[in-house]
Amino acid sequence: MDLISLPMMMLMLLTMPQDEFPAGMAMHNFSSLDALPFTPTAIADLKIQVQLAAIAEQLPERPKATLLEIEGADRKLLALRHYLNRHDDLNHEWTWSRAQFQQFQRTKAYRNAIAEVELVKAKFAELNPGYSLGTSLQARPIEEQLESWNSVPSVGAAAQSLHQQLRQSLVDSNLTFPADSLDLEPFRQALLTARLPIVPTVAVPGLSQHGQLRAFDFVVKQGGTVIAGTNAGAARSQWDKPGWTKKLQEAIRAVSRNFSGPLRSPYEPWHYTYRR
DSSP: OOTTHHHHHHHHHHHSOGGGSOTTOOGGGOHHHHTSOOOHHHHHHHHHHHHHHHHHTTSOHHHHHHHHHSOSHHHHHHHHHHHHHTGGGTTTSSOOOHHHHHHHTTSHHHHHHHHHHHHHHHHHHHHSTTEEEEOOOSOOOHHHHHHHHTTOHHHHHHHHHHHHHHHHHHTTOOOOSSOOHHHHHHHHHHHHHOOOSSOOSSOOTTOOGGGGTOEEEOEEEETTEEEEOSOGGGIIIIIITTTHHHHHHHHHHHHOSSEEOOBTTTTBTTEEEEOO
């Protein structure tokens, strides 16, 4: 039995009129089902699982497969919200495979990007004697993006808030089975319009700009020690207060017009997108 079969079966039993049960399957015969705490909240959670799976089936193959790797219904819902909001981007902006990145490494566009990064690093070192910049020159693989999405606290907090809002909206609603496009639309709209009090500090797996090397995260080093890294919780203390935010901007603007940033939401003074 797959992940959605059990909640769908249970919810169908709960919502099916007794006179429609097959012979010998009266509701009172399900002693184990009767013992379960089917509160309105529990039923709403079952509805969410069913609707989530039904909408996910409509996604292209790569995001649909990625959802299966995301841990917990909360984080799955938040990822699904992002995929629906950026449905038109799912194919052409999806994270490269290793083979796709290796192919890109053989292009002039890759050589130009790396050359500009090196110009930024050289200018920064010139303007700030004793300090240097570091950055990854590799596309960020989907596995690394998934690891972050499954573990970063800001994702968990935003996902929990989203799940709670959807649960509340479904507590008193009706859901007809089997779910069809008409059934899915109210849930889809609730998913897309819910307000999140917290902005996740990492991109949804598959749609990170780093997945196609369209962005670079810089760190500041003194000798071999990173003194301003990519910890979102330390952005103000490690970057703004010591002046590294402004100093990185100055170095970039002095040598390139193809970088834009830093990222404002979530605030990442180290993150610059690259136009190629």
